[in-house]
Amino acid sequence: MQYIIVGAGPSGVIACETIRKLDQKAQITLITGQKEPPYSRMAIPYFLEHKITEAGTYLRHNSEHFRALNIIVINEKITAIVTPKNTIKLADGTELGYEKLLLATGAHAVSPPIEGISLNDVHNCWTLEDARNIASKAVSGSSVVLMGAGFIGCIILESLLKRGVNLTIVEMGDRMVPRMMDDTAGGLLKSWCESKGVKILTSEQVTSISEADSSDKHSLIVNLKDSQDLSADLVICATGVKSNIDFLDGSGIIVDQGIIVNEFLQTNIDNIYASGDVAQGLDFSDQSLHVQAIQPTAVEHGRIAAINMVQHNSCVHHGSINMNILDTMGLISASFGQWMGVEGGQESILLDAKNFRYLNLQFKDECLVGMSSLGHTQNIGVVRGLIRSKVKLGIWKQRMMKDPSRLMEAYLADL
Amino acid sequence: MEKSLVINPDKCTGCLQCEMACSYENEGVFNPSKSRIKVFTFHQEGRFVPYTCTQCSDAWCQHACPVDAISLNLVTGAKEVNDSSCVGCKVCTISCPFGTINYNQSSGKVIKCDLCGGDPKCATACPTQAITYIDANQTGMDKMRKWASVTDNTSTNTSANA
Incomplete structure (x- = not known):
């Protein structure tokens, strides 16, 4: 089977690797519009503060990684997809054929349309x-x-x-x-x-x-x-980003903010899938389609899309939880899911402004649906676990309504 | 046969020897706050629950890592953080639905249980066998793995997660 993956961000890279695990014989080609080896923009702040070199931003540190997996990497921009022919066109004029195609072309930074925005500095x-x-x-x-x-x-x-x-x-x-x-x-x-x-x-x-x-x-x-x-x-x-979808004009692939995908990360064209920042996929919390443009979703999309490309839509995506963790000069903030609350929901808040500590839990019925925090880092991943598993919290919801810091106890109560 | 840490909360007395041993082994100090295993106290029930990474096969932390800093130790099955690659972005800490990989502000990197390379000191230190290091197919472990399956989007396809 001929697979082409367009985009060498976290989503495209993990998709290639997953396809290779599932199909030893697959022909896998990874197309990237960037000159550098696949790198992570999550690492850019640490590059700017000299904590790492440029190589420290690379998604895979072994320079032979892709060759070892027999993944062909082509550093060229995609310009178009010719869906009736199952081919893609590259900027250098090459046309490549695919049987299954994954679009993981990411997003680009957008600037406001003001005078002087293109100046040198x-x-x-x-x-x-x-x-x-x-x-x-x-x-x-x-x-x-x-x-x-x-x-x-x-x-x-x-x-x-x-x-x-x-x-x-x-x-x-x-x-x-x-x-x-x-x-x-x-x-x-x-x-x-x-x-x-x-x-x-x-x-x-x-x-x-x-x-x-x-x-x-x-x-x-x-x-x-x-x-x-x-x-x-x-x-x-740093005023925002938009999905890279311009090259899809005339391809017949349906787009809105990003490429519309179904529960298999599949586009409206059967053998074309999309993942990561370019995909407008299911949001776990409100079950509608959003471009989340976050690393964990990119990775989740990439894996699920790859499984479905190889194993005929055998893996359902139930939606990704929007979540972020941010370190602003040492003050760590995080938010998950419906941190802003939902209609008919309840909230429980702990605020210690003097010490910059804040914890806000959002409930719907007996389930945790969102959280935002400042200064809390320990075991923070359980918030994803609790939201995702829709655990009925029972008495623990009452306890957390009185004291949200009992989150971890609530999580462990059944263990 | 691969061995796992098996936790039996019913046997835990809350003595925190595991946290001490973990902190000393990994950080060189006796400081429970630096431990990779945590004992949670349920005051109302008088119950203690030791809790750490189950080295789950889904390896959420590993997949989410943007800089390839978490790898599988093929001998122990542990997912290990490579300090020289970790930039401290914390994406793994929100991705792990068990909350068992944590940011360590003093090092600027994340820490998690690495099974001490196959000789977990928490198990050695536990005086009541609430924490043991034995063959993987045991009860307590199954219960934690069940959690993994409810929180896992791709549980029907573990073949892709190995």
């Missing part, structure tokens, strides 16, 4: 190439403006500060990580950052960026909607 923070650019410009004493205080913005804060830059964050929302935490936690996160010397402007917008006069010691002027202009040597734009 304005960069996204998404690819290794972006990271190299940031590393060369975020030097000690420089002024950096970070647009966006979402997950990606927050996760690089520590590395930027360790590089010795003067940092200002501009966030459109009314708090930090608005799509991951409620206003209590987002507010605490903001005061935590401010206590570490970061200037944060929430409910604020960059309206344009322009080049500074040559006499100015900074290269950029950042204009804001309400506040005074900022001078900067580097603007990092």
